[in-house]
Amino acid sequence: MVRRVIGVGNCDRGDDAAGPACIAALHARLANDIELLSCGGEPAALLALLEGSREVYLIDACAAGLPAGGIRRWNVARQPLPARAGISSTHGVGLAEALELARALGVLPRRCVLYAIEGRSYEAGAALSAPVLAAVESVARRIERASER
Amino acid sequence: MRSRTIRVDRLARVEGEGAVRLVVRDGRIDSARLSIFEPPRFFEALLRGRAYTEASDITARICGICPVAYQITAVHALENALGIEVSAAVRDLRRLLYCGEWIQSHALHVTLLHAPGFLGYHSGIEMAREHGEAVRRGLALKQVGSDIIALLGGRAVHPVTVCIGGFNRVPRRAELAGLTERLERSREAALAMVRWTAGFEFPDCERDYTFVALRHRSEYPFSAGRIASNRGLELPAAQFEAHIEQHQVRHSTALHARLRTGGAYLTGPLARYSLNFENLAPIAQDAALAAGLGRSCTNPYRSIVVRAVEILHACDEALRIIARYEAPELPASPYEPRAATGIAATEAPRGLLYHRYRLDADGTLLEARIVPPTAQNQAAIEEDLRCFAGAFLALPRPQLREQCEQLVRNHDPCISCATHFLHLEVTPA
Secondary structure, three states: OEEEEEEEOOOOEHHHHHHHHHHHHOOOOOOOOEEEEEEOOOHHHHHHHHOOEEEEEEEEEEOOOOOOOOEEEEEOOOOOOOOOOOOOOOOOOOHHHHHHHHHHOOOOOOEEEEEEEEOOOOOEOOOOOHHHHHHHHHHHHHHHHHHOO | OOEEEEEEOOOOOOEOOEEEEEEEEOOEEEEEEEEEOOOOOOHHHHHOOOEHHHHHHHHHOOOOOOHHHHHHHHHHHHHHHHOOOOOHHHHHHHHHHHHHHHHHHHHHHHHHHHHHHHHOOOOHHHHHOOOHHHHHHHHHHHHHHHHHHHHHHOOOOOOOOEEOOEEOOOOOHHHHHOOHHHHHHHHHHHHHHHHHHHOOOOOOOOOOOOEEEEEOOOOOOOOOOEEEEOOOOEEOHHHHHHHEEEEOOOOEOOOEEEEOOOOOOEOOHHHHHHHHHHHOOHHHHHHHHHOOOOOOOOOHHHHHHHHHHHHHHHHHHHHHHHHHOOOOOOOEOOOOOOOEEEEEEEEEOOEEEEEEEEEOOOOEEEEEEEEOHHHHHHHHHHHHHHHHHHHHOOOOHHHHHHHHHHHHHOOOOEHHHHOOOOOEEEOOO
16 A cells, blocks of 8 residues: 655646645655655546555645635545545546545545645746745645654 | 427436437327527538648547547548548548547447436446446446547647648557457457347337448448438538528427428437448358348437447457558648538438538638538437337336436437537426
8 A cells, every 4th residue: 555645737837836836846855765756637547546545645735716826735534535625627527526435436646745835826927926836835845844743 | 179388498418418308198199399599609601711730630629538539630630621632541540530430439329328317327437336247347448449549649639640632640660460369358358248238138229210321332431422312312521511401490409400302310329230231241140140230220229230230340450450551651732722612421420411611712611511420310310219118108207217218318419519509398288
């Protein structure tokens, strides 16, 4: 059973890259037994990453009405994401549905935490906005500490 | 006279936003409306004045589920305008992209949107608790479809490699060969999906549809063939508008379509299957017959089995294409812009998709016409509601609503594409 940090998002869409950016920021900062992965959000791919993991930290951008760079944390293993958590997807089945499918299929890791970072702009080709860049580092530090427990 | 109106204000488990309104008089359905209230998206207007080379990337944005069909229909139409012949390898690669799109789109619809209604669940997630194996199988199929698109198209959603004349980049033979083993397992999974869906209970509902789909002399149609019907229609794509007209209705932001000779028609898996059974891969034909489908299918509920059969066909066809693939010398044929009009029709997962473009001598798009399958199917879906919803009127409201939704879901409408879909309304006079 492995431990994983999974960044969800599209690197070419401005603040949607918050998840993958956090994975990049965590490079060489975590214990060797923790895998760092990026994922576009495809539900089957995400399920495959959740299955067989005992501990998973997910990072995704969200639009939950917080100020840009605002961070929300959910203990997904303990309770479902709120219905309007602000995570959205154009794929028909998004992150929230994939996590609930994992729970229904009995493959949700015992420890599964989601950090959602409020984005400001999702412009194609744009860099991360300054508040999201700061939030990425803050989430990286929180995951670093949490994974040491 | 007693009348009431039944409203379903938002359709669940369909792509996009729509509603159903049934007017019931003396216990019979008097009228049925499928309202599509997503705001118009103005893609045709947005294309005017843009460079012809932008059409494939812009039209891909019409849909996150079937972008391949939009962009390839666009390049086919533009290649038709410019007199471009693509190489056999390019044609095969485009067919492979369609295989990927059909597999991922159908697998999502069969597993998470359509099947729960047959098994008495409100959602795919609820169904997954007791039908985990079927859900895993469906998701694995969806992923292999997405992976085909990502490999050929550069990414799984809104791929970027398709261009006029061919591709910006074509894969090496070894890259495609890497998919073979997974596709062989997927073909087995699709066969299991056909058997699983064939075991559902289907209402005894048959209708004498006018089916319209592409028909090809030797291929189950993805992107080539003539437009055909089961009523003797047989025409090239260029004559689509001469035989099919679009018209505005007050309750939909999507244009309705009808045959100029009068009447609604149905496009999509039931039409494609019924007009092209003989060109399905033998393994898909055998599976369909074993599933009790016959060579034609007029029960809309059984469309779930037809979609599973089409996934099976697409897996088999993908394997055939990969086995014979040799990378073309040039990824794209050369071309020059010219003043011309180009037309094409292909088969998106949900049915016939028509594009027409008029270009200036420098390649500026002067006019664009896009007719998505869901827009064409609106009138046929309303007829299904009129014909079949009456049997459910005595049910309590939540069950009646679910039955109406399932009637709509049978045709897997993509409201976002058509910008023109579900909310249920039944009203006392």
